[in-house]
């Protein structure tokens with residue numbers, strides 16, 4: 394490279410361009426994708442249970458200069474300089490998490506819910522130790538011991554399932570499996586279990602066999618924060634969650650606990666155990682989201698999420714679809730398609746064609762593969778954030794049922810109605 398070239402690259406014009414050019418000018422390809430994605434989100438009814446719509450403030454924090462800062466360790470004990478402000482940020486976010494969930498300790502560093510779970514597993518267990526968790530086929534999460542996940546490779550996993558008659562967790566089976574396998578850790582919570590957990594029963598079973606109890610509240614954390622569901626922190630040794638589902642904050646994970654004697658192990662398990670430096674821009678956005686969840690208006694949101702979930706599930710049932718457990722206590726529900734002659738993939742394609750986004754999902758003891766499935770999972774966190782209430786939930790329920798049960802003459806007409814509804818609930 395010639396000296397002229399170096400001087401050109403480091404000229405004040407070049408630097409000004411580097412620091413001053415907006416995305417749309419600097420990278421029109423990516424900028425166009427951002428615009429397309431925003432339009433897609435606005436023009437669809439979003440029913441993917443693990444999604445939500447964050448506030449402008451959360452988005453802004455994610456895009457802030459905290460993106461530039463690297464730290465390792467914890468506030469007051471970092472490996473890098475210039476961390477004073479980062480320390481204040483992490484302390485603020487942690488304090489908010491503790492206040493929101495009435496916990497003595499919180500760790501906001503996990504990059505995701507799966508990372509949070511891996512950290513807890515590695516803090517509490519040695520390799521080959523035994524774990525009892527909800528079967529993946531019954532709504533458990535990959536990070537709770539699936540064979541393909543690191544948790545399933547490092548530890549000895551035993552599964553409990555659901556009562557075939559009700560679809561609720563079979564607590565007798567949990568207790569019996571606990572007596573037989575003597576797990577060191579029992580995990581409650583899952584990715585498609587629609588009902589409130591019997592926290593007292595799980596605590597009792599864990600105590601009976603001397604196991605730790607981990608509750609993963611990823612999907613329903615927002616309802617706990619809003620006082621709608623019982624707080625797992627009052628029962629479990631450790632609680633993990635994502636921050637971006639019903640909690641409506643930045644993408645990422647979080648760990649909460651009360652027991653002093655676990656603090657050192659849990660912190661060390663996150664860093665340096667399974668992660669390096671935290672994503673401080675996401676830490677800032679997590680702090681903003683937790684601040685929002687502490688506002689009285691969030692309680693109202695959480696209540697509406699549960700009302701909308703029940704209204705949607707009720708409408709799907711009334712219109713002739715089969716809903717696992719006949720309802721829900723959480724933001725999510727599971728529709729059983731076994732009586733229809735197509736699978737979950739086809740069903741979600743049909744709904745996509747009328748502007749409704751959801752995901753295929755295994756139903757309890759599904760005869761089909763995870764790539765096909767016999768179910769659909771719906772969640773109402775995102776539509777509720779846009780301002781929709783029961784009336785809209787019921788309308789959406791009827792569209793879904795009509796579409797899946799072949800009661801539509803014109804897909805175009807329904808798609809037009811879906812679009813019109815989406816347009817009435819603008820965001821950003």
Ligand SMILES: *Cc1c(COP(=O)(O)O)cnc(C)c1O
Pocket residue numbers: 443505506507508510534536582583584585609610611612635645646
């Ligand atoms: C979504 C979810 C997670 C973690 O998700 P990430 O994709 O890793 O953020 C963990 N546990 C449960 C029960 C979940 O539903």
